[in-house]
Amino acid sequence: MKIPLFIFILLSLFSLNATGQKLYKFQDKQGIWHFTDKPPKTAQKVEVRQMKAANKQLVWLLQSGEERQPSFYIRNDYAGPVEVEVDFAEQENVRSTPELPKRFVIESGKSDTLFEIGGINQQASWRMALKYRYTIGSPLAQYYSKISYLPPLAPGATFQISQAFNGSFSHTDEQNKYAVDIAMPVGTPIHAARAGIVMEVDNDFYKGGVNKAYSAEANNIIILHDDGSMAIYAHLELEKAQVYPGLTVAAGQLIGYSGNTGFSSGPHLHFAVQVNKGMELVSVPFTFADREGQAQEPSYGAWLKGFIHPDG
Incomplete structure (x- = not known):
């Protein structure tokens, strides 16, 4: 039967x-x-x-193997690692090997088989449902920035910080607590503050304003660094990204242009350094380097000036 x-x-x-x-x-x-x-x-x-x-989906939980004993793997279409948690949403006379829930770190591309599903009592029917969630980046439980970032500006360009760490307007949640906003006109060149690999690019949003409905509609570029941290450059101009996922960029390289997309009260660049902590994307404190190489913590009202990277 x-x-x-x-x-x-x-x-x-x-x-x-x-x-x-x-x-x-x-x-x-x-x-x-x-x-x-x-x-x-x-x-x-x-x-x-x-x-x-x-919206388009970039992480997939996929099935292979025998119908009576299926196995599962993950396809990650990001240009860097993601952490994925898989669990049963429904479980009746069924078990997994290894046991769920379980978290997996998946590099860009297709993973090997992660787990298998089988019935406990082979004479009885069984059913199940799986659920999964993911966060970009490898898990970094303890992370402290050890380097200073270049101002993400063109050489010689000078702009003012309009909102700094713990800003009351929009820097109140964990993803944005340690972000800075740099006021600048739409179309201002944006340069990479640190070398890395482009993890993700949103380039097609065209609306912006103070309505929180726009919160998920900011064009942005995320760059993965060699220590696992990621810099996000947000509120960018429509269709003006100069990079693409998987591209290696140098510190100081032109990556895009500022805009006013997403949840924004006016044209500016939103910049933050983020890591994956406990399946949550959180911002972490960082410093900007000045022309003498001295570290400066971003502060409200401070002026940033772009300069040529010594290795560029």
Whole structure:
């Protein structure tokens, strides 16, 4: 007798990326309207509409093996590691090897088999549902920044810090507690404050304002450093990213342009250093380096000046 197996994968995602596109509309010489998501090759006037960015999934829990004893692995489409926690959402006459819940650190790409599922009493039916959540970055329970960061500005550019650590407007949660906002016009060049690998790029959001509904709609670039920390550059300009996931960037390299996307009261760059602590992305204190190499803790009202990195 074949015992039916029911497998449901339930998603509980901590991090989503997004992609958006444009709609092009034009009327040809015969008066016929055309609509396309690709830039048309025409001399006619083209209307362009920015479409709402849609979330896309970058971490997948996938099944392989026999139906009666399936195994599971994870595909990680980020350009760096993620920590994933898998558990049963529903469990009846079934067990896993190794036992769940369990956390796994998955490098970019496809993992090996992580666990297998099987029935306890083979003469009885069994069913289950799995759930998983993830956080980008390898887990770093204890982390302290040991280096100072370059101001993320072009050489010679000078801008003022409009919100520093523990800022009351938007730096009140763990992800942003130790962030700084640097006021600057839209379109200001943004440079990498430290060398690393581009982990993630959001480039398609086009709205911004003080409505918290915009909180998840800031264009940003996340760069993974060699010690496992990650710098986030947020509120960037629509479609102006100069880097892509997986690219290695040098300190001082141009990566994008400032904007006013997401939860924002005005054009600025939001910069923070974050790590994965206990399956949560948290910000950590850091310092900026001045031209003499001295470490300066960011403070409200302070002026930052970009300079050429000595290794650049």
